[in-house]
Amino acid sequence: MRAAVVGLTLTGPALAQPAAAPIQADDARHLPVLASRGMVSSQEALATRVGVDILRRGGNAVDAAVAVGFALAVTLPQAGNLGGGGFMLVHRAARNETAAIDYRETAPAAATRDMFLGSDGEPDRAASTRGGKAVGVPGTVRGLAEAHRLYGSGRLTLADLIAPAEKLAREGIPVEAGLADSLPRAAGRLGNWPSSRKVFFNGDRPFGRDERLVQTDLADTLAAIAAGGPEAFYRGAIASRIAAAAQGAGGIMTEADLAAYEAVIRAPVRGTYRGHDIVSMPAPSSGGIHLIQILNVLEGFDLARMGAGSAGAVHLLAEAMKPAYADRATWLGDPARAQVPAGGLIAKSYADTLRAAIDPARARPAEAIKAGDPLAFEPDQTTHYSVIDAEGNAVANTTTLNFSYGLGLVAEGTGVLLNNEMDDFSAKTGAANAFGLIGGPANAIRPGARPLSSMTPAFVFRDGRLVLVTGSPGGSRIISTVIQIIVNVLDFRMNLAQAVAAPRIHHQWRPDRLMVEEGLSPDTLALLRAWGHPVVVGSSSGSANSVMRTEDGLAGAADPRQRGTLADGH
Structure with a gap:
C-alpha cells in the first residue's frame, strides 16, 4: 500500500439544490450542458x-x-x-x-x-x-x-x-x-x-x-x-x-x-455557507481553508441584494480576500512539519473579527492588513476537472x-x-x-515536505446531497475563482454556465492591486477606484470546469476562457 492515511474521519456532508436562475431567450449561450x-x-x-x-x-x-x-x-x-x-x-x-x-x-x-x-x-x-x-x-x-x-x-x-x-x-x-x-x-x-x-x-x-x-x-x-x-x-x-x-x-x-x-x-476541511456544506482540500493546500475563511466573512453581508458585478459586492469580495492571503503567508504549510491552525482559520468567530474590520465603502491598503491570530479560535500551469x-x-x-x-x-x-x-x-x-x-x-523548504498550494477542488452539499463540484487552475487566483463560482450560484442564483462565465476579480493582499477581468461596467470600476482600490483590468483568470445537480438533471459547464474545453455527459 502506498497511501498514508492521516486523520481521516469519513462523515457525510450535506447537499443542496439552489434555485435555478431564470433563463432569457438571449441567454442561450449561457445554458449548461445537461x-x-x-x-x-x-x-x-x-x-x-x-x-x-x-x-x-x-x-x-x-x-x-x-x-x-x-x-x-x-x-x-x-x-x-x-x-x-x-x-x-x-x-x-x-x-x-x-x-x-x-x-x-x-x-x-x-x-x-x-x-x-x-x-x-x-x-x-x-x-x-x-x-x-x-x-x-x-x-x-x-x-x-x-x-x-x-x-x-x-x-x-x-x-x-x-x-x-x-x-x-x-x-x-x-x-x-x-x-x-x-x-x-x-x-x-x-x-x-x-x-x-x-x-x-x-x-x-x-x-x-x-x-x-x-x-x-x-x-x-x-x-x-x-x-x-x-x-x-x-x-x-x-x-x-x-x-x-x-x-x-x-x-x-x-x-x-x-x-x-x-x-x-x-480528512477534508469543512465549513458552511448559507445553509450549504462546503468541503475542500486541507493543508498543504491553502485553498480549502481560505475558501471557507473568506465565505465565512462574506456570509455576514447581503451580497444578493447588492447584485452580481456591483461595486459593493466586488468591494466586499476583495476586502474579504486580503486578510485571508495575509494569513496564508504566515500560517500555512505542510501540516506534517508546521503548526497549521486550520480550526481557528475557519472558525465563524474568527471571521466575525475579520468582518468587523471591513469598511463597506473604503478599501484598506495592504500595509494596513496583517495576519490575524487564529490560534485563539482553534477548536500558470494547472488544470481542474x-x-x-x-x-x-x-x-x-x-x-x-x-x-x-x-x-x-x-x-x-x-x-x-x-x-x-x-x-x-x-x-x-x-x-x-x-x-x-x-x-x-x-x-520553508524541508526534506520530504510538500510545498504549499492554492489548489481548491471543492464540493457543495445541501441536506446531505451533492449539489456542485468545482475547482480551477490559476496559481494564486485559484481560491478567488472557486469562491466566485460558489457565490454566483448560491448568492446570485446563476445557472452553472453563467456562474462559470461571469467576470472575476482577485486580490491577494500583496501586491496591493485589485485584478479585474474585462466585463465589469465602467461605472463599477469608477466606484471601486473612488473607494481606494488600485484596479487593474487584465487577463482572464482560471478555467473552472464544473458540474452540478439541478432539477433538470446533471449540468456541466466548461470554462469559455480557455479554448478546447468541454463538458459532456450521457
Missing part, C-alpha cells in the same frame, strides 16, 4: 470524451476521473501530467463519505532550507524555476492509482483506464485549440532541452496548428504503468531516467526519492506542473515532463514566489 447518467467537465475535449466513455462502460466517477487524468497527460501537456502532482476530492454517495487524496509533489531528501538563495542571501528565481533543483518528486501516478485502488468501481482495471491515454499518445493527437496556443508561448522553455525538442518540435519550431503530435515514449511509459502499476513508474528504468534528467539539469532528486513517494489520504456519475459519486481533481509545461524538460526516453514545483516553497521569509505570493517559515 445529462442524466454522468457528467465530465475538463479543460480538454478529448480527455472529457475519454471520461464519458468510461462512465458508459460502467465505471464510476473515480474510474472516469483517473482515465481523464492519464489522458490529460497526453492531450494537455502544459498542465495535465505524469511528472507533477495535485489534490483530489472523492465523494462516495452510497456511504455519504468524502475523502481527500493529497498527491502533491515533495522536496527531495537532499533539499535544504536555503537552497534557492544566491550569494547575496536573496532568492534566486532562476534556480527555483528553471533548473533541475526546481523539480519536486512527482505524485500524479501514485495519486491516480491510489484513487482507483481505494475508490474505483472494481469493474475496470487500472490498465483499462490507462488504455485510452496510451492510444492517444501512440496514434497522435491534432494540434489545435489550447495546445496550438500554448506550444508557441512555451517554445523558449521547451527549446532549452534536446529531449523536449524531440517531442514538441517539428524541425526548428514547435508543432503548429493542424499538425499531429505523436508521443511514443509517453505511450510506452503509460503501457508500462498499465502492466506493472505505479511501481513501474516509481522504481526501475522509468524512475532511473526521471532522476537522471533532473540531475543532468543540476537537480538533486534521486531514484530513492521516487521509490519513497506516498500519496496521503486526508469535475466528474459526477449516475449514483452521485463525484470527483473534483486539480493537478499541476506549476509553470506551463513545468520545467519544460522531458525526461529522455519517458515522454514525462518534469515539474518546477519547488518554487512553491518559501525561499526566504517574506519573499514572493513566481505568483507573487508571500511565504513564511511554515512553508
Whole structure:
C-alpha cells in the first residue's frame, strides 16, 4: 500500500439544490450542458470524451476521473501530467463519505532550507524555476492509482483506464485549440532541452496548428504503468531516467526519492455557507481553508441584494480576500512539519473579527492588513476537472506542473515532463514566489515536505446531497475563482454556465492591486477606484470546469476562457 492515511474521519456532508436562475431567450449561450447518467467537465475535449466513455462502460466517477487524468497527460501537456502532482476530492454517495487524496509533489531528501538563495542571501528565481533543483518528486501516478485502488468501481482495471491515454499518445493527437496556443508561448522553455525538442518540435519550431503530435515514449511509459502499476513508474528504468534528467539539469532528486513517494489520504476541511456544506482540500493546500475563511466573512453581508458585478459586492469580495492571503503567508504549510491552525482559520468567530474590520465603502491598503491570530479560535500551469456519475459519486481533481509545461524538460526516453514545483516553497521569509505570493517559515523548504498550494477542488452539499463540484487552475487566483463560482450560484442564483462565465476579480493582499477581468461596467470600476482600490483590468483568470445537480438533471459547464474545453455527459 502506498497511501498514508492521516486523520481521516469519513462523515457525510450535506447537499443542496439552489434555485435555478431564470433563463432569457438571449441567454442561450449561457445554458449548461445537461445529462442524466454522468457528467465530465475538463479543460480538454478529448480527455472529457475519454471520461464519458468510461462512465458508459460502467465505471464510476473515480474510474472516469483517473482515465481523464492519464489522458490529460497526453492531450494537455502544459498542465495535465505524469511528472507533477495535485489534490483530489472523492465523494462516495452510497456511504455519504468524502475523502481527500493529497498527491502533491515533495522536496527531495537532499533539499535544504536555503537552497534557492544566491550569494547575496536573496532568492534566486532562476534556480527555483528553471533548473533541475526546481523539480519536486512527482505524485500524479501514485495519486491516480491510489484513487482507483481505494475508490474505483472494481469493474475496470487500472490498465483499462490507462488504455485510452496510451492510444492517444501512440496514434497522435491534432494540434489545435489550447495546445496550438500554448506550444508557441512555451517554445523558449521547451527549446532549452534536446529531449523536449524531440517531442514538441517539428524541425526548428514547435508543432503548429493542424499538425499531429505523436508521443511514443509517453505511450510506452503509460503501457508500462498499465502492466506493472505505479511501481513501474516509481522504481526501475522509468524512475532511473526521471532522476537522471533532473540531475543532468543540476537537480538533486534521486531514484530513492521516487521509490519513497506516498500519496496521503486526508480528512477534508469543512465549513458552511448559507445553509450549504462546503468541503475542500486541507493543508498543504491553502485553498480549502481560505475558501471557507473568506465565505465565512462574506456570509455576514447581503451580497444578493447588492447584485452580481456591483461595486459593493466586488468591494466586499476583495476586502474579504486580503486578510485571508495575509494569513496564508504566515500560517500555512505542510501540516506534517508546521503548526497549521486550520480550526481557528475557519472558525465563524474568527471571521466575525475579520468582518468587523471591513469598511463597506473604503478599501484598506495592504500595509494596513496583517495576519490575524487564529490560534485563539482553534477548536500558470494547472488544470481542474469535475466528474459526477449516475449514483452521485463525484470527483473534483486539480493537478499541476506549476509553470506551463513545468520545467519544460522531458525526461529522455519517458515522454514525462518534469515539474518546477519547488518554487512553491518559501525561499526566504517574506519573499514572493513566481505568483507573487508571500511565504513564511511554515512553508520553508524541508526534506520530504510538500510545498504549499492554492489548489481548491471543492464540493457543495445541501441536506446531505451533492449539489456542485468545482475547482480551477490559476496559481494564486485559484481560491478567488472557486469562491466566485460558489457565490454566483448560491448568492446570485446563476445557472452553472453563467456562474462559470461571469467576470472575476482577485486580490491577494500583496501586491496591493485589485485584478479585474474585462466585463465589469465602467461605472463599477469608477466606484471601486473612488473607494481606494488600485484596479487593474487584465487577463482572464482560471478555467473552472464544473458540474452540478439541478432539477433538470446533471449540468456541466466548461470554462469559455480557455479554448478546447468541454463538458459532456450521457
